[in-house]
Amino acid sequence: MTIADYQEELIETAQKLATRGKGILAVDESTPTCGKRLASIDVENTEENRQAYRGMLFTSPGLGEYISGAILFEETLSQSHADGEKMVDKLSQQGIIPGIKVDQGLKPLAGALAHETYCSGLDGLKVRAAQYYDEGARFAKWRAVLQITNKNGPSELAVKENAWGLARYARSVQEAGLVPIIEPEILMDGDHDIDKTSEVQERVVKAVYRACEVNHVLLEGTLLKPSMTVPGAECKVEVTPATVAKYTIQTMLRSVPASVPGIVFLSGGLSEEAASVYLNEMNVLGDTPWNLSFSYGRALQHSALRGWAGSNIDEGQKFVLARAQANSEASKGEYVPGSQASSDEKLYVAGYTY
Ligand code: 13P
Numbered sequence: 466m467t468i469a470d471y472q473e474e475l476i477e478t479a480q481k482l483a484t485r486g487k488g489i490l491a492v493d494e495s496t497p498t499c500g501k502r503l504a505s506i507d508v509e510n511t512e513e514n515r516q517a518y519r520g521m522l523f524t525s526p527g528l529g530e531y532i533s534g535a536i537l538f539e540e541t542l543s544q545s546h547a548d549g550e551k552m553v554d555k556l557s558q559q560g561i562i563p564g565i566k567v568d569q570g571l572k573p574l575a576g577a578l579a580h581e582t583y584c585s586g587l588d589g590l591k592v593r594a595a596q597y598y599d600e601g602a603r604f605a606k607w608r609a610v611l612q613i614t615n616k617n618g619p620s621e622l623a624v625k626e627n628a629w630g631l632a633r634y635a636r637s638v639q640e641a642g643l644v645p646i647i648e649p650e651i652l653m654d655g656d657h658d659i660d661k662t663s664e665v666q667e668r669v670v671k672a673v674y675r676a677c678e679v680n681h682v683l684l685e686g687t688l689l690k691p692s693m694t695v696p697g698a699e700c701k702v703e704v705t706p707a708t709v710a711k712y713t714i715q716t717m718l719r720s721v722p723a724s725v726p727g728i729v730f731l732s733g734g735l736s737e738e739a740a741s742v743y744l745n746e747m748n749v750l751g752d753t754p755w756n757l758s759f760s761y762g763r764a765l766q767h768s769a770l771r772g773w774a775g776s777n778i779d780e781g782q783k784f785v786l787a788r789a790q791a792n793s794e795a796s797k798g799e800y801v802p803g804s805q806a807s808s809d810e811k812l813y814v815a816g817y818t819y
Pocket of ligand 1: 491608648731732733734760761762763764
């Protein structure tokens, strides 16, 4: 099979994922990362508990009104719910498209700065992607990570290598019918200001699309998942939501082709409330060539995990629905801050892995 065999389907899937008023629920934490989340509520990291927690999220009544797709970790894609039905079927019944994390994690990048990484998982990717397609996945995610902790930002090597990996991945999974979510995350670690973030992010995202061009990626069948253009976590200068919105849109307008149907931001350590408010401000400014929405992990799950606390399904579902609805409203510029239950606890963790 080639991209040509899937062209129409890829475009249709990408457009469905980018439906206005809907966004993506990222539940693709690797097993060790899921263990950290469960440990925070004193729940053991067993397959049964992961199944119970994620099954609770996916069966939240009406979730599909706000959520177009869910990114899964490999275990969940083939897993059944406690009632015996497949997790992917639970999602499909809500009109939620199942997706899959296909990268195999960050590795040290020899020859680059000490903390810099590349994202692994290209070997055999097309074969794995075809298997995931057979199991019901229709889109994929690959997360490359760059940092601004060095004064000059990421090295040229790290920018090039990560852009190239994202483009090779995108092309490979498109050949198996999966829409690639292209995620060049820029960590919040550091004390740089928002201008620095904007400069680095523009350089990174432009490099990603140059690599996509060389690899003949079908841009209409992709989504971009960037961080918002925010100052470093240790920056002393506070910025308003309106400033974040203005900078983020400017960065995206300078670097993302108009043929990309949707930009789905990651929350990257922002609090639940900030992630909604910033997205809302962007959509209030409006008038962008792409749909601007969300693909949040922490900012959709933080309160839900605490509400569930190992067994309380109703509380867990109440919170995930509240955040999903809030972010759905934010993706239309209609969110009234504080109108839905949320936490404003900062979820930033230095050197975050997923
Ligand atoms: P956060 O929203 O928690 O940053 O996670 C999204 C994600 O998928 C990171 O790869």
